[in-house]
Amino acid sequence: MSEANPTPSSHSNGNAVQNVADALNRILADSYALYLKTKNFHWHVSGPHFRDYHLMLDEHAAAILLxxxxxAERVRKTGGTTLRSIGDISRHQTISDNDEEFVSAADMLTELRGDNLKLVAAYREAKELATEANDNATEGLLDDWTDQAEERAWFLLEAGRTG
Incomplete structure (x- = not known):
């Protein structure tokens, strides 16, 4: 944390708080990557379940963007610095982009499910760091985001079942 970036919170364990901010920035980068991938698939989905998938992916993208x-504001509240650009996002993201010209609807759902579960794992890792930093506000947010990502993964699994 720098002096140019004072924190309104009462966190005093600088290293632990910085670890939380770093984890949140990776999550932020992955959230933007997942948002854009979800919108990409929303724009390009095709097939017999087009309408259902198109609407579901739009709902998922909106939830991720929210x-x-x-x-980012949680990072700032603890005195951290957030990501600043698309380049910054690309340097921090762990969720892979998908630039394929064509992806089947089934493959879209499978890939997005895996990405949402990867986000769940990142939330859980960040929660451990928040616990170490005694940052219960971040812990609570991470619990909510975990539940939301697990729900998206579940919907993607169920939507992709055939039969």
Whole structure:
């Protein structure tokens, strides 16, 4: 944390708080990557379940985008610095982009499910760091985001079942 970036919170364990901010920035980058991938698939989905998938992916993208501002503001509330650009996002993201010209609807759902579960794992890791930093506000947010990502993964699994 720098002096140019004072924190309004009462966190005093600088290293632990910085670890939380770093984890949140990775989550922020992954959230933007997942948002854009979800919108990409929303725009390009095709097939017999087009309408259902198109609407579901749009809902998922909107939910993911809603978390980004909260994540960034949480980093700032603890005195951290957030991501600043698309390049910064690409340097921090762990969720892979998908630039394929064509992806089947089934493959879209499978890939997005895996990405949401990867986000769940990142939330759980960040929660451990928040616990170490005695940052219960971040812990609570991470619990909510975990539940939301697990729900998206469940919907993607169920939507992808055939038969």
């Amino acid at each position: 978390t980004t501002d909260i994540i």
